[in-house]
Amino acid sequence: xxxTINKILYTNSNSNKFALERLTTVYEPDERxxxxxCTYAKIIRLEHNGENNGTLLVTRETVWAPDERYPIxxxxxxxxxxxxxxxxxxxxxxxxxxxxxxxxxEIPKDMGSFKKGTILLAACTRIPDTGGxxxxxxxxxxxxxxxxxxxxxxxxxxxxxxxxxxxSEGLWEPLLIFEEETGRMYCFYSDxxxxxxxxxxxxxxxxxxxxxxxxxxCVACEDRYLRPGMIAIAKxxxxxxxxxxxxxxxxxxxxxxxxxxxLDDWGDISDYGKxxxxxxxxxxxxxxxxxxTPDGGECGTLLVTxxxxxxxxxxxxxxxxxxxxxxxxxxxxxNPIPNRHNHNIRSGYSPGFFIAEDNSIYYVNNPERAEGSTxxxxxxxxxxxx
Numbered sequence: 080x081x082x083t084i085n086k087i088l089y090t091n092s093n094s095n096k097f098a099l100e101r102l103t104t105v106y107e108p109d110e111r112x113x114x115x116x117c118t119y120a121k122i123i124r125l126e127h128n129g130e131n132n133g134t135l136l137v138t139r140e141t142v143w144a145p146d147e148r149y150p151i152x153x154x155x156x157x158x159x160x161x162x163x164x165x166x167x168x169x170x171x172x173x174x175x176x177x178x179x180x181x182x183x184x185e186i187p188k189d190m191g192s193f194k195k196g197t198i199l200l201a202a203c204t205r206i207p208d209t210g211g212x213x214x215x216x217x218x219x220x221x222x223x224x225x226x227x228x229x230x231x232x233x234x235x236x237x238x239x240x241x242x243x244x245x246x247s248e249g250l251w252e253p254l255l256i257f258e259e260e261t262g263r264m265y266c267f268y269s270d271x272x273x274x275x276x277x278x279x280x281x282x283x284x285x286x287x288x289x290x291x292x293x294x295x296x297c298v299a300c301e302d303r304y305l306r307p308g309m310i311a312i313a314k315x316x317x318x319x320x321x322x323x324x325x326x327x328x329x330x331x332x333x334x335x336x337x338x339x340x341x342l343d344d345w346g347d348i349s350d351y352g353k354x355x356x357x358x359x360x361x362x363x364x365x366x367x368x369x370x371x372t373p374d375g376g377e378c379g380t381l382l383v384t385x386x387x388x389x390x391x392x393x394x395x396x397x398x399x400x401x402x403x404x405x406x407x408x409x410x411x412x413x414n415p416i417p418n419r420h421n422h423n424i425r426s427g428y429s430p431g432f433f434i435a436e437d438n439s440i441y442y443v444n445n446p447e448r449a450e451g452s453t454x455x456x457x458x459x460x461x462x463x464x465x
Contacts, residue, residue: 089412093376101461105161114143117445117457121431123183127196138181147178171230179203184255191287201253211239214249245277269308278306297345311369323369331364331389357411361391370432374464376403415460416444
């Protein structure tokens with residue numbers, strides 16, 4: 080059952096009210112799974128699947144779980160109740176260990192042999208190797224609304240990852256986004272393979288989901304020890320894309336934003352934009368999420384959140400930041416899914432947004448399961464703007 084109905088989160092200068100309509104638990108670990116984490120929560124609402132349109136699907140990372148395959152949770156009543164319908168395993172890469180950093184996407188048109196409405200999951204697969212593990216960026220597909228899955232493609236192959244981040248050669252944190260104008264599916268991710276950069280943000284694109292372009296950079300800092308990562312992208316009503324990411328290597332891992340008119344043209348790749356902050360200088364750090372809705376005013380609303388607060392106090396440990404001018408300025412409000420920011424676990428780490436066709440804002444995050452616990456739960460919130 081819903082825990083909260085019609086709680087006003089914020090009213091802007093246009094008298095638009097941001098209301099929390101629904102707050103439910105998607106998944107809560109068994110007490111025996113004391114280390115299980117629910118990080119990298121991602122959500123989609125089906126909009127290209129006929130009678131199944133409106134179905135919500137959620138996935139998450141499964142680090143420290145007894146079963147490290149990616150779970151798929153479904154709701155057919157707009158987030159009121161949830162059930163697990165699948166576990167996604169890697170049938171493509173021998174001896175692989177799934178479990179890291181999933182991302183969900185529904186394709187809006189036929190692409191190669193994949194039909195409109197096919198659901199994609201991009202994720203970071205681990206492969207045991209001599210002296211460690213290496214990472215592969217793998218794509219999975221489902222043609223039956225998330226019930227069964229097939230690993231069909233590796234977008235990129237990394238080297239071994241290392242606890243010394245400046246010596247690691249991993250691939251991390253994929254994001255899929257479709258560009259209507261070109262019919263391309265883009266895969267953005269964090270890349271450690273260039274010896275001139277501890278980590279950079281890169282992308283490839285495809286029109287058939289099997290054959291991918293060469294690799295291009297969108298953020299690669301002049302200071303090779305800075306590590307831009309954990310990319311989030313939102314297309315706004317002015318036609319521009321907002322690219323949001325953390326900057327590991329700077330104090331508190333602050334969240335930055337830069338803009339582009341096309342997904343394949345990010346200008347000066349050494350320019351990493353500006354720190355997202357409200358008028359008092361309060362911002363966010365680590366593991367961001369971003370989305371844009373046309374509701375909220377003439378310029379709509381750009382929403383950004385992340386793992387923790389930087390330069391200020393937050394009642395919910397990391398605020399929800401809202402921009403009503405396409406990312407030029409921001410205000411901060413209480414997060415509808417509070418995060419206690421327990422340093423022993425990664426609660427509130429890499430949440431997910433989805434903006435539905437009716438402009439409803441769907442949001443998933445992983446707060447601490449209970450005070451003092453060493454694991455997390457997966458929670459869902461629905462927000463409407465009136």
